[in-house]
Amino acid sequence: MAPQREVGVGLISVGWMGKVHSRAYQSIPVVYPELGITPKLVIAADTSLERIDYAKNVLGYAEGTQDYREVLAREDVDVVSICAPNFLHAEIGIAAAAAGKAFWIEKPVGRGAADTKTVQDAALKAGVVSSIGFNYRHAPAIEYAKELIASGKLGRITNFRGTFFADYSSEPKGALSWRFTRELAGSGVLGDLMGHLVDLVHYVIGPVAEVSALTETVYAERPIAQMGSGTHFDIIEDGEMGPVENEDYAAMLVRLSNKAVAEGAIGTLEASRVTVGKRASYNLEIYGTEGSLSWDFERMNELHLALDRTGAHVGYQRIMAGPQFGDFSHFQPGAGTSMGYDDLKVIEAKKFLQAYVGTARDNSNINDAYAAALVCDAAEQSVATKAWVSVDSVPGTTAALKLRTPQTK
Numbered sequence: 001m002a003p004q005r006e007v008g009v010g011l012i013s014v015g016w017m018g019k020v021h022s023r024a025y026q027s028i029p030v031v032y033p034e035l036g037i038t039p040k041l042v043i044a045a046d047t048s049l050e051r052i053d054y055a056k057n058v059l060g061y062a063e064g065t066q067d068y069r070e071v072l073a074r075e076d077v078d079v080v081s082i083c084a085p086n087f088l089h090a091e092i093g094i095a096a097a098a099a100g101k102a103f104w105i106e107k108p109v110g111r112g113a114a115d116t117k118t119v120q121d122a123a124l125k126a127g128v129v130s131s132i133g134f135n136y137r138h139a140p141a142i143e144y145a146k147e148l149i150a151s152g153k154l155g156r157i158t159n160f161r162g163t164f165f166a167d168y169s170s171e172p173k174g175a176l177s178w179r180f181t182r183e184l185a186g187s188g189v190l191g192d193l194m195g196h197l198v199d200l201v202h203y204v205i206g207p208v209a210e211v212s213a214l215t216e217t218v219y220a221e222r223p224i225a226q227m228g229s230g231t232h233f234d235i236i237e238d239g240e241m242g243p244v245e246n247e248d249y250a251a252m253l254v255r256l257s258n259k260a261v262a263e264g265a266i267g268t269l270e271a272s273r274v275t276v277g278k279r280a281s282y283n284l285e286i287y288g289t290e291g292s293l294s295w296d297f298e299r300m301n302e303l304h305l306a307l308d309r310t311g312a313h314v315g316y317q318r319i320m321a322g323p324q325f326g327d328f329s330h331f332q333p334g335a336g337t338s339m340g341y342d343d344l345k346v347i348e349a350k351k352f353l354q355a356y357v358g359t360a361r362d363n364s365n366i367n368d369a370y371a372a373a374l375v376c377d378a379a380e381q382s383v384a385t386k387a388w389v390s391v392d393s394v395p396g397t398t399a400a401l402k403l404r405t406p407q408t409k
């Protein structure tokens with residue numbers, strides 16, 4: 001067994017993501033014993049006393065506090081998970097960087113690109129490691145799709161289509177959580193789901209260079225939910241109503257930059273939080289001159305692949321993710337035994353911790369968060385101006401860039 005290195009973990013905010021990050025840290029010695037990293041859950045912060053109790057008594061943190069600054073001040077905390085609502089990301093991200101802590105922060109980083117930029121500046125200035133909650137990147141089928149595209153197997157990528165459709169607010173009496181107000185969340189489904197989709201496009205085929213967008217708010221008001229109780233999936237009967245201040249649906253036409261693997265390719269990207277029927281259908285289809293593929297998170301262990309243009313076998317093959325795809329073999333010994341959402345967070349934790357100890361740099365980083373935020377901001381600007389909006393390129397991302405010597409099939 002590899003010698004073990006203890007890494008002290010601080011958690012800020014014990015909601016859904018706080019729980020998922022904590023489970024991910026706890027899984028590291030079991031799923032990746034060869035890393036020799038043992039996360040130690042030191043202290044968790046939340047304004048809700050009930051959630052602090054939960055962090056200590058159920059998740060296993062040694063201590064709890066209502067003030068996140070206590071987490072950042074601790075010398076025995078090496079890395080911090082920032083799982084707070086969006087409006088706190090900039091303040092906490094900047095404070096974490098100033099305290100010299102590596103941080104794993106949830107997406108979107110802040111309420112828009114301006115917030116994200118302040119965290120990016122602070123992290124780059126302090127030289128601390130950052131990782132972003134862009135979990136769909138780590139799906140083994142997505143890692144394999146990325147390899148296929150980079151190796152030229154699909155030929156020249158001409159176009160792509162992504163739909164991130166969720167039903168978490170399809171019920172009109174669905175809770176008005178912090179996600180629905182400008183002050184607490186920033187944009188609506190653009191930051192919440194479209195940012196994930198944009199990051200997938202950046203990761204697998206390359207950076208977006210220009211955007212034309214439309215958005216729509218389907219439900220103008222909803223029953224108010226209290227911060228720190230329940231989830232944004234809750235339905236509230238007879239509650240006091242409050243206004244929805246951001247969009248439920250967004251659509252974009254995008255063109256990739258000439259630096260992308262798929263230079264100049266065109267795509268349509270849609271996101272909705274109010275679809276009826278599509279539950280968490282996060283779908284990406286990519287079309288090339290030699291083949292195409294499609295993936296959907298609702299069936300995240302499958303990749304649909306078409307590589308023949310002529311002959312009897314034209315059409316899609318359904319491939320099950322297995323040990324030869326991404327990190328699959330760390331979870332299951334054979335294809336067909338499915339991985340799930342929480343496993344993607346375990347992979348994310350691994351990439352973050354490896355970046356922290358300096359053994360690998362394949363984590364998403366604060367530059368990736370800024371790049372995705374710029375695209376979502378451009379969409380809002382396009383809606384306001386009814387015009388195409390250009391997106392600046394961001395140095396230091398992990399976007400799929402054009403190979404110097406392009407390979408073909």
Ligand SMILES: NC(=O)c1ccc[n+]([C@@H]2O[C@H](COP(=O)([O-])OP(=O)(O)OC[C@H]3O[C@@H](n4cnc5c(N)ncnc54)[C@H](O)[C@@H]3O)[C@@H](O)[C@H]2O)c1
Pocket residue numbers: 012013014015016017018045046047048051066068083084085086088106107108133134135192227228229230231
């Ligand atoms: N990567 C993903 O797939 C994914 C999924 C869900 C949420 N998220 C992101 O994770 C973040 C958190 O979302 P969530 O669903 O876990 O939220 P949540 O509402 O479940 O939890 C938020 C927690 O923050 C706490 N909080 C509020 N003010 C605080 C303060 N001042 N200090 C400390 N804690 C405070 C609340 O009490 C609550 O416990 C958001 O940015 C969201 O966009 C990402």
